[in-house]
Amino acid sequence: MKRFLQRLSKFLIWCFCIGVFISCSRNLSKLSPVKNESFGMYAIDSSALQASPIPVAKSIIIDTLKYSFNNTISSLLTKSPYYNERVQEKVNKFYEANAFQTQWLFDNAPSSLYYTIMDVLKNAVQYGLIPQDYDVTRIEESLHSVYKNKTSITDIVDLDIHITEMYFLFTTHLLEGKVRNVGNRKNVWMRLNRDYPMTDVAILAQTEKPDQLLEGLSKLQPSNEQYSRLQKAFDLYLLLDESTPQDFPDITVNGKIKPEERNTAIPLIRKKLSLTDLKVYPMKFDSTTGSLDSVYYDETLVDAIKFFQWRHGLEPDGIIGDKTLKFLNQSFGEKADVIALNMERMRWLPEGYGENYITINVPEYKLRVYENQKQELEMKVIVGASNKATPIFSDELEHIVFSPTWTVPVSIIKEEIIPRLKENPEYYSNKNYTFYKNEVEIDPVYEDWNSDSINPYQYRIVQNPGSDNSLGLVKFVMPNNMSVYLHDTPNHRLFSKEYRALSHGCVRLDEPARFAEYLLRDQKGWTSDRISKAMNDSIPLTIHLKKRYQVHIEYRTVWVDDNGVVNFREDIYGHDKMQLTQLRPAENASSTFLGM
Numbered sequence: 001m002k003r004f005l006q007r008l009s010k011f012l013i014w015c016f017c018i019g020v021f022i023s024c025s026r027n028l029s030k031l032s033p034v035k036n037e038s039f040g041m042y043a044i045d046s047s048a049l050q051a052s053p054i055p056v057a058k059s060i061i062i063d064t065l066k067y068s069f070n071n072t073i074s075s076l077l078t079k080s081p082y083y084n085e086r087v088q089e090k091v092n093k094f095y096e097a098n099a100f101q102t103q104w105l106f107d108n109a110p111s112s113l114y115y116t117i118m119d120v121l122k123n124a125v126q127y128g129l130i131p132q133d134y135d136v137t138r139i140e141e142s143l144h145s146v147y148k149n150k151t152s153i154t155d156i157v158d159l160d161i162h163i164t165e166m167y168f169l170f171t172t173h174l175l176e177g178k179v180r181n182v183g184n185r186k187n188v189w190m191r192l193n194r195d196y197p198m199t200d201v202a203i204l205a206q207t208e209k210p211d212q213l214l215e216g217l218s219k220l221q222p223s224n225e226q227y228s229r230l231q232k233a234f235d236l237y238l239l240l241d242e243s244t245p246q247d248f249p250d251i252t253v254n255g256k257i258k259p260e261e262r263n264t265a266i267p268l269i270r271k272k273l274s275l276t277d278l279k280v281y282p283m284k285f286d287s288t289t290g291s292l293d294s295v296y297y298d299e300t301l302v303d304a305i306k307f308f309q310w311r312h313g314l315e316p317d318g319i320i321g322d323k324t325l326k327f328l329n330q331s332f333g334e335k336a337d338v339i340a341l342n343m344e345r346m347r348w349l350p351e352g353y354g355e356n357y358i359t360i361n362v363p364e365y366k367l368r369v370y371e372n373q374k375q376e377l378e379m380k381v382i383v384g385a386s387n388k389a390t391p392i393f394s395d396e397l398e399h400i401v402f403s404p405t406w407t408v409p410v411s412i413i414k415e416e417i418i419p420r421l422k423e424n425p426e427y428y429s430n431k432n433y434t435f436y437k438n439e440v441e442i443d444p445v446y447e448d449w450n451s452d453s454i455n456p457y458q459y460r461i462v463q464n465p466g467s468d469n470s471l472g473l474v475k476f477v478m479p480n481n482m483s484v485y486l487h488d489t490p491n492h493r494l495f496s497k498e499y500r501a502l503s504h505g506c507v508r509l510d511e512p513a514r515f516a517e518y519l520l521r522d523q524k525g526w527t528s529d530r531i532s533k534a535m536n537d538s539i540p541l542t543i544h545l546k547k548r549y550q551v552h553i554e555y556r557t558v559w560v561d562d563n564g565v566v567n568f569r570e571d572i573y574g575h576d577k578m579q580l581t582q583l584r585p586a587e588n589a590s591s592t593f594l595g596m
Helices: 002-030 046-050 081-097 112-122 136-148 153-176 199-205 210-218 225-243 266-273 299-311 322-328 332-346 410-423 492-496 512-519 528-535 575-583 586-592
Strands: 033-036 041-044 059-061 101-106 357-361 366-371 374-384 394-402 433-437 440-442 459-463 474-477 501-503 507-509 541-554 558-560 566-568
Touching (some): 059 153, 081 153, 136 153, 199 210, 225 332, 225 558, 299 322, 374 501, 474 512, 512 541
Antiparallel strands (some): 357 366, 374 507
16 A cells, blocks of 8 residues: 555656646747847747746736726727727727737736737838837837836736737728728718628637737738739839938929930939839940930830830820829839828728629729629720719619710709800700709790899709710719719710810710620620610610629729739829828828838
C-alpha cells in the first residue's frame, strides 16, 4: 500500500509538471512581442524567455456589473451618430461572444493581436483611409502608461474596449464606407439601402492569431476586381507623389501649344509626363538641339500628350490647352485622393449586380449593357448639365414608349418657355406643342405672359410626337419620382463632343434604336423594321419589357481598364470635391493620406 501511494504521488507530480508546461506553451504567444525587422514580422523577445520566473500573461475577465456595454463608447473622433450607434452595437456583440474577456491587452502585457491591429490602423492608408481617424497615437501613449506605471486593471480594460471601438470603426469604414452625406446640395445621389451584416464581429470573435486577423480583414473589402485595380493604382500614385518634389511648379501657358511649336513650358511638361505617359527618349531625340530640355514640341511628346488626353476623357488632338493643363497641373497626391474616393464609392455598391444589368457612368458619358455579366452593348450618352445634374441612383427599366409625348417640367416652363413667350407669344405656334391652363387647352398667343400674376404651376405643356420632340422618337422608362429616364434626342450632333453634360437631367442615347432592338430581341415580332415604324408613328406606343434590367447610374471619376490604364474624368458635378472633405480633413488635402 505504501509503495502504491508513493507511485501515485509521483504520477500526480508528473501530471502537474506537464500541465504547467502546456499552460506556459500556450501563453508564449501572448508575451510582449518585439518587431523582427529582418523578417518584417513580430517575434518573441528571447530575453523575456530567459527571465525567471516567467509571468504568465492572460486575458482579463471584464466586470459586467461595472461595464454594462450599453454606453461604453468613448471618443470615436467622428461626429456621425450612425457610426457611434453601429460601433456600439458591434462592441457589445463582440464582448458577449468573447465571454467578456479582453482581446488586445492581458493583465501584464499586450497580446500579439494588439501589435497586429495597431500595425493595420497605422497603415490604414493602403485602404484609402487615414490613421488619424483611429486614435492610434493616443492608444500607444495610453498603453505605455498602463503597463509602465502598473495602473489598475480597470485602466487596462478601458483601453481594451477603446481599441475594440477603433477596430470596429475601421472595419465599418472598410465594409460600408466612411462618407455618409453623399449628395451635393441640389445634386441628388441616392445610396442603396444595403443590409451590411456584422461579418467583422464574427471574424474577430473567431480570431486567435495575427494571421487570422489579417486574413479576416482582407475578406471585408469589396470583392469587385475594379476595387483591387484601384488599390494598386492608389499605391502607384502615392509613390509618384512621394518621389516628386513638393515644390514642382504649375505649368502655365499663354494660349495653346500645337505640335512642332516651341514654348518654354515644354521642358516642364516633358518632365511631368516622363513619370507616367511618356516613352523613353533616345539619347538625341531632337536633331536640332539633342537636349531633353528642348522647348520644341516634338512628335514623341505629342504622342504622349494624346495618350494623356485620351485617358482623361479629352479630345486626343495633341493640342495643349486649358483642359489638358488642368489635368497636368493636378498633383499625384491629388490624383491619389480621387482614386481613394472611388475606392470608397465601391463600398456603397451592392455586393453584386446580378446577371443582366445596365450601367451609366456619368463622368465618362457611357452606357453599357451586360448579359450574363458579359458586356454586350456600349454607346455614348449625354447627361445633365452641371446645374441640372443627372441623379446618381439605381432603378429598374420597365417599359419602352415609341413616338412619345413630352410633358414639360415646371422648372423649364418657368425658366425657358415663359421668358420666350414674353418676347414672342407666337414662338411655339408651329412647334407641335399643346398648352393647358388649369387643365383647359389654350392658345398661348392670347395669354398675357407679361402679367405679374402669371403662375407656372397653372400650366401644363405637352410636346406631341414627332422628329422635333425633345425626347426624340423613343424613351426608356424607369419608374422613379424624379422623372429621370433614358431617351432619344433630335440633336445627335452633340454626341461628337467630348464634353457631354448638356441635358436637363435625363440621359440621352446615341443609338436608341439599337438599344430598343437589343432589349426587345426576345419579344416576338419586334424586328428592326417594326421598331423603326413604331418610332416614326404619330401615336405613342408603350411596350412592357419581359426581361427586366437593373439600371445603375454611377459616378466614377477614376477606373482602371482591362489593359491596366488608369483613366480619370472631370468632376462635372462637384461630387468629388464635396465627398473628399468627408473622406479626409480638407485642410490637410492629399497630405492626409501620406501621413503628414
